[in-house]
Amino acid sequence: MIEYISEISNEDNYKKYNHFLITENLNELLHKDYYVYNTKNFNKSDLVEELYNKNFVNKYDNVEHKQIFDLYINNDKFKEKAQFIYSIIDNKKFEEFAKSNPDIENADEYTIIYNIVDSDGVKVTMYQLSLKDIAFVF
Numbered sequence: 001m002i003e004y005i006s007e008i009s010n011e012d013n014y015k016k017y018n019h020f021l022i023t024e025n026l027n028e029l030l031h032k033d034y035y036v037y038n039t040k041n042f043n044k045s046d047l048v049e050e051l052y053n054k055n056f057v058n059k060y061d062n063v064e065h066k067q068i069f070d071l072y073i074n075n076d077k078f079k080e081k082a083q084f085i086y087s088i089i090d091n092k093k094f095e096e097f098a099k100s101n102p103d104i105e106n107a108d109e110y111t112i113i114y115n116i117v118d119s120d121g122v123k124v125t126m127y128q129l130s131l132k133d134i135a136f137v138f
Helices: 024-029 045-057 066-073 076-088 091-100 131-137
Strands: 002-011 014-022 111-118 123-130
Touching (some): 066 076
16 A cells, blocks of 8 residues: 655644555556645646546536436535546546556455544545546546
8 A cells, every 4th residue: 555644734733634545556547746635736726627527517418417417517525526536646547547457357456545634633534435436537
């Protein structure tokens, strides 16, 4: 497992940290600076929005695909999850990976766990994702 912890904020001695646990076999798919997610150094907002629009908003018709809009596109929690994935997984690397690995049998061997930890030691798991979740948004 790849474990990476980085500070998100430090206000009045109260710190928050990104805490990533990522299986080694997803290492090749990560953006080189995935760990800046949720920090002031994060600079992929335009890319994330572009990918979300390409893969969901502009791909489906609001009337013809009402159920998709109701379940996914108009669901803020789903949008946040998809945008998280776009923030840390490089879409071009994922496309190549998918072409090279058409028959992965155990998607659960490819996981990302993202937590936020504070200076008091409180850890909140924000996402626990497998390759199935990642593939769905691409």
